[in-house]
Amino acid sequence: MDSKPPPRTRISRRRLLGAGGAMLGAVALGAACSRGGGQPTPFGQSPTPAQPTRVPSPSPTTISSRHGHTLRHTGFVERDAFVDPHKTQAGPLIGQQAMVFSRLLAYQDQARGTISADLAQSLPERPDPLTLVFRIDPQARWHDHPPLDGRPVTADDVRFSIERQLSGDTTFVRAPQWSVIDALEVTSPQTITVRLKQPIAAAHHLFADVASFIVAPELAPNGQDITLERQVGSGPFLWVEWNDQRFASVRRNPAWFGGDRRPYLEGISLVQPRTTAEVESGLRTRALDVALVSRTLADHLREALPQLTEYTVGHSLFFSVRYSLVNHPYNDQRFRNAITWALDRREMVRKFFDGSGGLSPWISWPVTRWTLPESELTVVPGYRPGDGGREADLRDARAALEAFRSEKSLPDKPLPLFVVDTTEAAIGLGSIIRDQLKAALDLDIQVVPMPLAQLVGLLLSAEAPFAAGPDTGWIDLDDWVYPYFHSTGTRNSFPLRDPDLDALIEKQRFELDETARREIGFEIQRRLLTLNPGANLVSERVVALAWPYVKGYPLDTTDGYQHRFADCWIDANDPTFRGRS
Numbered sequence: 001m002d003s004k005p006p007p008r009t010r011i012s013r014r015r016l017l018g019a020g021g022a023m024l025g026a027v028a029l030g031a032a033c034s035r036g037g038g039q040p041t042p043f044g045q046s047p048t049p050a051q052p053t054r055v056p057s058p059s060p061t062t063i064s065s066r067h068g069h070t071l072r073h074t075g076f077v078e079r080d081a082f083v084d085p086h087k088t089q090a091g092p093l094i095g096q097q098a099m100v101f102s103r104l105l106a107y108q109d110q111a112r113g114t115i116s117a118d119l120a121q122s123l124p125e126r127p128d129p130l131t132l133v134f135r136i137d138p139q140a141r142w143h144d145h146p147p148l149d150g151r152p153v154t155a156d157d158v159r160f161s162i163e164r165q166l167s168g169d170t171t172f173v174r175a176p177q178w179s180v181i182d183a184l185e186v187t188s189p190q191t192i193t194v195r196l197k198q199p200i201a202a203a204h205h206l207f208a209d210v211a212s213f214i215v216a217p218e219l220a221p222n223g224q225d226i227t228l229e230r231q232v233g234s235g236p237f238l239w240v241e242w243n244d245q246r247f248a249s250v251r252r253n254p255a256w257f258g259g260d261r262r263p264y265l266e267g268i269s270l271v272q273p274r275t276t277a278e279v280e281s282g283l284r285t286r287a288l289d290v291a292l293v294s295r296t297l298a299d300h301l302r303e304a305l306p307q308l309t310e311y312t313v314g315h316s317l318f319f320s321v322r323y324s325l326v327n328h329p330y331n332d333q334r335f336r337n338a339i340t341w342a343l344d345r346r347e348m349v350r351k352f353f354d355g356s357g358g359l360s361p362w363i364s365w366p367v368t369r370w371t372l373p374e375s376e377l378t379v380v381p382g383y384r385p386g387d388g389g390r391e392a393d394l395r396d397a398r399a400a401l402e403a404f405r406s407e408k409s410l411p412d413k414p415l416p417l418f419v420v421d422t423t424e425a426a427i428g429l430g431s432i433i434r435d436q437l438k439a440a441l442d443l444d445i446q447v448v449p450m451p452l453a454q455l456v457g458l459l460l461s462a463e464a465p466f467a468a469g470p471d472t473g474w475i476d477l478d479d480w481v482y483p484y485f486h487s488t489g490t491r492n493s494f495p496l497r498d499p500d501l502d503a504l505i506e507k508q509r510f511e512l513d514e515t516a517r518r519e520i521g522f523e524i525q526r527r528l529l530t531l532n533p534g535a536n537l538v539s540e541r542v543v544a545l546a547w548p549y550v551k552g553y554p555l556d557t558t559d560g561y562q563h564r565f566a567d568c569w570i571d572a573n574d575p576t577f578r579g580r581s
Helices: 013-018 091-098 155-166 203-208 276-284 295-304 333-342 345-353 386-405 421-427 429-441 452-460 477-485 499-510 514-531 562-567
Strands: 070-074 105-109 114-117 131-135 181-188 191-196 237-243 247-252 267-271 290-293 309-323 357-359 415-420 445-450 466-471 534-546
Touching: 070 276, 091 237, 091 562, 105 203, 114 203, 131 203, 155 181, 155 191, 237 267, 276 290, 276 295, 290 295, 295 534, 333 386, 333 429, 345 357, 345 429, 345 534, 386 429, 415 421, 415 429, 415 452, 421 429, 421 445, 421 466, 429 445, 429 466, 445 452, 452 466, 477 499, 477 514, 499 514
Parallel strands: 070 267, 070 290, 415 445, 415 466
Antiparallel strands: 105 114, 131 191, 181 191, 237 247, 247 267, 290 534, 309 466, 309 534, 357 534
């Protein structure tokens, strides 16, 4: 007997995370977006890409049985105010650009920190701790499209990509990460030497980070931004189109330098569905090859279509709360402790993710390389498991609030909780927090939804003392802690000033032994769990369902891994391929 189908709801919950809204990053996503036009591509059709101007793609039958076909899958076609790859912080757009642009190095596994060469022929030579020598693959060429027309990628392109960020305005949000560079020297057309100001632990990460894209000067003449019409890279796929909140597509780059006659796919069509009914229909008819789904829908579809293959991965994007440490009552740690410990994170996992998710310290639980072990969290207030653990959390929270009230008082009016409006409309994040704090502590909270751009402005001016919304996840330890919690961090808008924490954060930057650095990261998270300037509440375990004829479908902890679609292929000889349109 088929299971009862889940409600046919609008796609909204993961869209909030997928959009890459970075509340802590103080980025006003969507404030100045110029929306694209055009009509959506139906599930059963693929967009017709423009043909390459010089090197036509060989017929799949002349290459191998792995080559051919356009992958059709679901995802998020969301972006912020910028489409320039050095400015955007929107995860879905970075993911699309990762198929088009290359980096010197690239992550093969973000959670484990596995890095390999991309544009570089190999990992850099390290003649001393301050020097990295990159030799660019001589086969690497820009896409055969104006204004680059297939010219070679050079060391000057690498230098330009870094220098435009270092010398640019504040919209180049990653400029601080490049500030560790002391000098860039192009010693030949294919060789660049990077000299650091001091040895850093994340030297390779700097060049493999999800948005460390190499771009050509011709794409940004006279300091202009790179536009949607100039998404010309050197990666495995060529840009075709992007239609906000609807669809996006790329096609195969036949001249890619990656080897093994990859990529195998002729193209990739990404569709942002409007309802779960569209997703279910697309999978049943094979108009979709792969779809991101909720846990409930995955269980329903696998019972109806047992041949579907399930892929899962924990996603580092998260829901969070944050406090302004200069505003009463949040400038008192006892009050911050009380509300942080009283929040029921497990209820949030059930309501937000159908139970498919987990609780996190500051670093999201899927980032296994750096996150504090779950076994340690089980004794931390706010995280303790089971009914007994929840009761202990509430006792500690009420005791902290009582200690606060023994010396100080709360305002007569309800405390405002500022929430990203789209988050509140989709899942009621603020309402859940309000209800939990009322039930646990008898606190009166007023939910105040507003656009992210407006909320960011209030955060920066300390006029949003209690805020909640979705936040971006990162890969390297330093990206999780230095910008946000070091006294000089560019995104420390709490603001948090703690000399002991500063010392730990600085220490991890220069600790070259990864095991020792991980232990420092644990100490940082323990300190943050004590100070409670904010809280990473929960992150999702993403579920994707695919037909078995899809081979090598990639997933990872945060967007930017999509260059690995070069290894994905469709097996037309698989029995489940029969009936695919």
